[in-house]
Amino acid sequence: MSCYSVLKEKGLRVTLQRRLILDYIHDNKDHITAESIINHVHSKFPQVNKSTIYRTLDLLEKNDCVFKSKSQDKTIYHHAEEGHHHHLVCNRCGKTFDYDEDVLLPVKKKLEKTLGFQINLNHLIMNGLCKECRNLK
Amino acid sequence: MSCYSVLKEKGLRVTLQRRLILDYIHDNKDHITAESIINHVHSKFPQVNKSTIYRTLDLLEKNDCVFKSKSQDKTIYHHAEEGHHHHLVCNRCGKTFDYDEDVLLPVKKKLEKTLGFQINLNHLIMNGLCKECRNLK
DNA sequence: ATTATTATTGCAATCTGGTGCAATAAAGAT
DNA sequence: ATCTTTATTGCACCAGATTGCAATAATAAT
Known part of the structure; x- marks a missing residue:
């Protein structure tokens, strides 16, 4: 530990x-x-x-x-284990899902180039609907 | 109104x-x-x-x-006017910046394909450091 | 214009998260 | 094992946000 x-x-x-x-x-x-x-x-x-x-x-x-x-x-x-900082949280069931950090790298780079803004991906949570909950309605 | x-x-x-x-x-x-x-x-x-x-x-x-x-x-x-829901907030000065919704569309699509998770972009705020504040330190 | 209906408000109390300060206890020095 | 240092804790209190409930007032019906 x-x-x-x-x-x-x-x-x-x-x-x-x-x-x-x-x-x-x-x-x-x-x-x-x-x-x-x-x-x-x-x-x-x-x-x-x-x-x-x-x-x-x-x-x-x-x-x-x-x-x-x-x-x-x-x-x-x-x-805080390495490589597990990026999360999706379902608004309906509350479950969390990990996604690959690489998915957001192009966005990070683009925002740095166009606006000079450096986003902090470690603390980013995106909300939405998970696969199961989407199928429920 | x-x-x-x-x-x-x-x-x-x-x-x-x-x-x-x-x-x-x-x-x-x-x-x-x-x-x-x-x-x-x-x-x-x-x-x-x-x-x-x-x-x-x-x-x-x-x-x-x-x-x-x-x-x-x-x-x-x-x-809540259309097209202005996407914001960057600087952790140092607190200023907010808008970015183009299109920047995140590839991410949204990829997550839907790979995980079936449908993220809600309307409520997404990303934190980080703005151009000015990055230059200060 | 007056009345009836019920959405909305103000109030008091509560809950979550946070702060200053004196008392306490963890870890190093003896 | 005991003492010393000071990081940490518990306490009391505070601020932002929220809730139940009785009183109030916006709208529809007369």
Whole structure:
């Protein structure tokens, strides 16, 4: 679990609270909401404060251990393994799907050429309808 | 101002509060924050409640009169004229930039072919660094 | 013009996410 | 094993956004 060494390298401490949160995110390959993380931590240690959880999530994001994004109204987190930062989220069933980073490279290049704008693909979530849900209606 | 007729058609009422908000959004071509909308309405009628404003914005979004999106931590609204739904938001200065819808069409088509996922381009905001801000650092 | 209907509003309370600060505890030094 | 340093936590509080409900007011019917 390399996140622990990342923390230690930077002089950050590996606390019970951080282990609870990190392990939970690593055990869940899907996107998870802040709410579900809070629930999980509270189910094991109810006395852990929610502000600690939010601060831990911010810290993990700053150190590239998790990715944080907004999907509709909710804040969503997922673990940060290489090559898995790009997500599609279905507006109907809520499931997430990965896509190949290369798909967006031409867009990135074109926007840099024409507008000089450098988009950050790591934090990009695209919403829509997945295959199954499209067939339902 | 077709939004008024949209409301009337659906049996929704055109109230002072809704006129204030609609007119303000129509007069502003840029993205505007919920905060600036609240400030504007309060500058004319301080007694209007903020929950009314949020509810009105949700209603206008549901009826396709405005678009609502998240940029970083803020909620952002803009009027819904055809061909202006696609935005880049700079993470440093907060300015917004439009881009041509066509840029993303190949991506949309590819994802539909390979994954069957139908992305909704209307609500897509991409974050990054604009030309000016890139040059600053 | 007045009345009846019901969509809309204001209010109070709530929820999510975030902040300053004093108390606490992890990890290194002794 | 104990002490010291200071990163981290819990607490209390705050801001933005949201909701249930009773009061209000926009529109249709008379």
